Amino acid sequence: MNHIVYMSRAVRPLSDQDLKELLDQCRRDNALHDVTGILFYSHGNIAQLIEGAPEIIEPLFEKISRDGRHSHVVRLVNKPIAARSFPDWSMAFHPLEHEGFQALEGFFLPDQLPPTPTSMTIADALIVDLVRQAVLGAPGQSEL
Amino acid sequence: MREQQLQHILRYMPAGIGTLLGPELRFGFLNEAMQNLLGGTTPAGEPLTAYPGPLTTDLLEVMKQVYEAGRPFVAKAYPLLLPISEEEEKIRHYFDLTLEPLQDDDDQPLGLLVFAVDVTAQEEARQRAHELSLETRRLDARLRVLTETAPQITFSLNADGRFEYVSPQWYYFTGQPPTADLNAIWPLLIHPDDRLRVLYQSDTARTMGVGWNYEYRLRRHDGQYRWMLSRALPELHAPDKPVSWHGAVTEVHDQRELSEALRRGEAELRFLADSIPQLIWTASRVGFIEYYNKHTAEYTGLSEQELGPTGWIALLETAEQAPAARRWVQCVATGEDFEGLYQMRRHDGQFRWHIIRARQLTDSNGPRWFGACTDVDDQHRLREVLQTQYDELARTNRDLDTFVYTASHDLKQPLFNLRGLFDELRRTATFHDAEQDILLQMVDEALGQLDGTLQELAATVQDQRELAAPTEELDLRSVAEEVLLGLRAQVQETQAVVELDMAASPTLLYGRANLRSVLHNLLSNAIKFAHPERAPHIVARSQVSDTGQPLLIVQDNGLGMSISSESDPMFHTFERQHPHVVGAGVGLYLVQRIINSRGGHLAVTSTLGEGTTFTVHWFE
Ligand SMILES: Cc1cc2nc3c(=O)[nH]c(=O)nc-3n(C[C@H](O)[C@H](O)[C@H](O)COP(=O)(O)O)c2cc1C
Numbered sequence: 001m002n003h004i005v006y007m008s009r010a011v012r013p014l015s016d017q018d019l020k021e022l023l024d025q026c027r028r029d030n031a032l033h034d035v036t037g038i039l040f041y042s043h044g045n046i047a048q049l050i051e052g053a054p055e056i057i058e059p060l061f062e063k064i065s066r067d068g069r070h071s072h073v074v075r076l077v078n079k080p081i082a083a084r085s086f087p088d089w090s091m092a093f094h095p096l097e098h099e100g101f102q103a104l105e106g107f108f109l110p111d112q113l114p115p116t117p118t119s120m121t122i123a124d125a126l127i128v129d130l131v132r133q134a135v136l137g138a139p140g141q142s143e144l
Numbered sequence: 145m146r147e148q149q150l151q152h153i154l155r156y157m158p159a160g161i162g163t164l165l166g167p168e169l170r171f172g173f174l175n176e177a178m179q180n181l182l183g184g185t186t187p188a189g190e191p192l193t194a195y196p197g198p199l200t201t202d203l204l205e206v207m208k209q210v211y212e213a214g215r216p217f218v219a220k221a222y223p224l225l226l227p228i229s230e231e232e233e234k235i236r237h238y239f240d241l242t243l244e245p246l247q248d249d250d251d252q253p254l255g256l257l258v259f260a261v262d263v264t265a266q267e268e269a270r271q272r273a274h275e276l277s278l279e280t281r282r283l284d285a286r287l288r289v290l291t292e293t294a295p296q297i298t299f300s301l302n303a304d305g306r307f308e309y310v311s312p313q314w315y316y317f318t319g320q321p322p323t324a325d326l327n328a329i330w331p332l333l334i335h336p337d338d339r340l341r342v343l344y345q346s347d348t349a350r351t352m353g354v355g356w357n358y359e360y361r362l363r364r365h366d367g368q369y370r371w372m373l374s375r376a377l378p379e380l381h382a383p384d385k386p387v388s389w390h391g392a393v394t395e396v397h398d399q400r401e402l403s404e405a406l407r408r409g410e411a412e413l414r415f416l417a418d419s420i421p422q423l424i425w426t427a428s429r430v431g432f433i434e435y436y437n438k439h440t441a442e443y444t445g446l447s448e449q450e451l452g453p454t455g456w457i458a459l460l461e462t463a464e465q466a467p468a469a470r471r472w473v474q475c476v477a478t479g480e481d482f483e484g485l486y487q488m489r490r491h492d493g494q495f496r497w498h499i500i501r502a503r504q505l506t507d508s509n510g511p512r513w514f515g516a517c518t519d520v521d522d523q524h525r526l527r528e529v530l531q532t533q534y535d536e537l538a539r540t541n542r543d544l545d546t547f548v549y550t551a552s553h554d555l556k557q558p559l560f561n562l563r564g565l566f567d568e569l570r571r572t573a574t575f576h577d578a579e580q581d582i583l584l585q586m587v588d589e590a591l592g593q594l595d596g597t598l599q600e601l602a603a604t605v606q607d608q609r610e611l612a613a614p615t616e617e618l619d620l621r622s623v624a625e626e627v628l629l630g631l632r633a634q635v636q637e638t639q640a641v642v643e644l645d646m647a648a649s650p651t652l653l654y655g656r657a658n659l660r661s662v663l664h665n666l667l668s669n670a671i672k673f674a675h676p677e678r679a680p681h682i683v684a685r686s687q688v689s690d691t692g693q694p695l696l697i698v699q700d701n702g703l704g705m706s707i708s709s710e711s712d713p714m715f716h717t718f719e720r721q722h723p724h725v726v727g728a729g730v731g732l733y734l735v736q737r738i739i740n741s742r743g744g745h746l747a748v749t750s751t752l753g754e755g756t757t758f759t760v761h762w763f764e
Binding site (some may be wrong): 007076077079121122123124125126127129130131133134138 | 430431432452453454455457458465466469472473474476477478
């Protein structure tokens with residue numbers, strides 16, 4: 001079991017519709033391949049953590065990093081982990097339109113995001129906290 | 145029949161054909177094209193001059209001369225405005241007009257054969273071509289000015305890689321004569337270390353039909369090698385292979401030197417960072433470590449890869465990890481400095497204390513974090529040892545106090561018993577010794593002294609514990625009266641007169657027990673050191689000093705003493721000069737300690753045989 005964390009920039013801002021489609025497609029494909037994790041998105045900043053078997057997530061990361069919707073993909077870690085920390089695949093972002101997102105499965109508003117799982121080592125949790133802060137801003141920092 | 149056929153052919157020919165007869169050039173046979181050309185009105189037998197149509201007078205004149213001279217003439221691309229009718233818009237047409245004299249068998253002139261071919265399309269094309277070539281020349285001139293004034297060398301290469309053009313800047317830069325053989329010399333001017341690479345790269349690009357972009361050093365006219373950037377693109381004539389390459393060579397020496405210097409600077413800093421026996425690291429704006437120095441690997445036994453972007457946190461003592469991580473996230477969010485004392489695990493598993501400091505600095509690449517972990521383990525351990533020793537000393541001190549207190553307390557009972565037994569003995573027993581009275585008195589005195597010492601010891605320890613007692617606003621007179629109540633026996637025994645005058649400063653902010661202790665000791669001393677020839681007269685007075693601080697003055701008319709040296713502790717003086725007065729030194733020692741601990745001091749003036757005055761400066 002490995003996890004990979006990367007950060008990137010969207011080539012152009014992703015609309016709510018783009019994100020909804022990405023969320024749907026990823027939830028479907030990731031469930032199929034037993035991939036879990038989380039994606040943070042805000043104002044063109046992207047960070048993602050994926051967990052799963054290395055022979056699955058390494059090619060997946062290669063595919064994602066070639067995806068034309070984003071660029072400047074920088075991988076922060078790819079390392080073995082003791083266990084999964086995310087029960088399924090989810091996404092956190094500030095939608096332009098709040099309505100309709102509340103009901104979406106696997107979607108979180110940034111301020112409703114559960115705390116970083118305690119099953120992670122503190123060093124790994126720190127990575128998640130830092131990428132989350134880099135994308136969504138510091139907690140309590142209001143969203144314009 | 146054949147005649148008719150011929151007429152038919154001539155009539156519908158796309159060129160104009162016609163005959164003009166006689167010296168007046170009268171209309172003869174005119175086919176349709178020629179009739180149209182002449183404006184449509186050509187009555188047979190009428191002279192041309194009567195209906196000239198679009199023909200100009202100089203053409204009519206030329207026609208007449210051809211008739212007379214009998215020599216043919218061709219007017220090329222002769223412009224005529226057609227049609228001549230008023231309604232339609234006139235358009236300039238061009239004709240090649242052939243004028244052929246017609247002669248009879250005796251070579252006498254008969255007329256003219258006129259042959260007109262419309263060459264308007266050809267003529268217009270020719271004129272367009274002419275205009276285009278003018279425009280091209282203009283553009284060419286402009287391009288030349290541009291290429292020859294821009295601060296770069298421009299060039300064109302043919303498909304074989306031979307130079308077809310190079311701008312004059314090449315000659316200025318290299319200092320070569322205009323006659324130089326470019327293809328032979330250019331490679332020779334490239335720095336020997338770069339030459340093979342450049343030739344290979346341009347050759348590869350050419351065979352692959354792509355452009356290139358590389359840097360190399362080229363020898364300048366003064367012999368200096370300068371860094372140049374060479375870029376070229378192929379000119380493609382699809383679908384064929386490229387026919388030529390066009391490009392530019394730009395001097396980038398200064399930029400390159402600058403970035404080289406930057407690289408060197410960074411490398412030097414890294415070298416320094418790698419040579420220091422400290423853990424040094426840099427982190428990105430968002431808090432991920434990008435560089436650890438060599439010593440980090442040596443200390444932790446982990447590679448940069450193994451440490452990862454947040455690996456340092458895993459090196460800390462488990463309990464310190466979460467708070468340190470929280471603090472780091474917060475620092476990254478706010479840009480505040482990170483600083484703390486942490487235990488960090490060494491490669492052998494030993495934890496050593498480190499001060500971890502990180503600060504955000506901004507350079508041309510934006511904000512970055514610079515961090516250092518300094519090993520302070522030895523200092524920290526030393527401090528710990530000192531602290532332990534200090535704690536031990538303090539405990540020993542306390543134990544001693546307790547011991548003294550309990551000992552004095554525990555000894556009181558046996559002493560009491562001893563005195564009882566002794567009194568009983570004196571009452572019942574008879575001693576056969578002449579000096580029995582003296583002996584008895586000595587035992588009595590010794591017992592009394594022992595009792596006094598024990599009491600003083602107990603009081604000392606007791607008071608010492610109360611040094612740190614809380615302060616309150618105290619009424620000096622009432623506390624003094626309380627104390628005197630405790631000294632009632634001594635006062636009565638010595639018939640002492642004690643005056644209290646606290647009007648000047650009636651209250652004091654002090655610890656109650658401490659104030660009592662000070663008053664008790666000073667008043668009881670004044671009674672103890674009474675002059676044998678007179679009853680003690682003691683005055684206790686409060687005052688305010690020049691600096692506005694409260695004072696207490698206790699004055700007696702007792703034995704007095706000679707005060708020799710300032711540095712000699714006061715209670716020693718008393719002790720030595722009055723060995724018969726029990727426990728006086730201990731009491732004064734106590735007073736001094738109390739006053740000093742509250743930031744004040746005790747002063748004394750004395751005259752031997754007359755009395756002593758103590759002044760308590762409660763606060764400085
Ligand atoms: C930011 C981002 C994150 C993505 N994350 C995932 C993911 O977790 N799982 C996944 O299957 N595809 C993910 N994709 C989509 C893939 O890049 C790819 O488009 C998708 O898997 C469809 O691939 P396919 O056309 O080969 O089926 C992501 C794309 C982007 C831009």
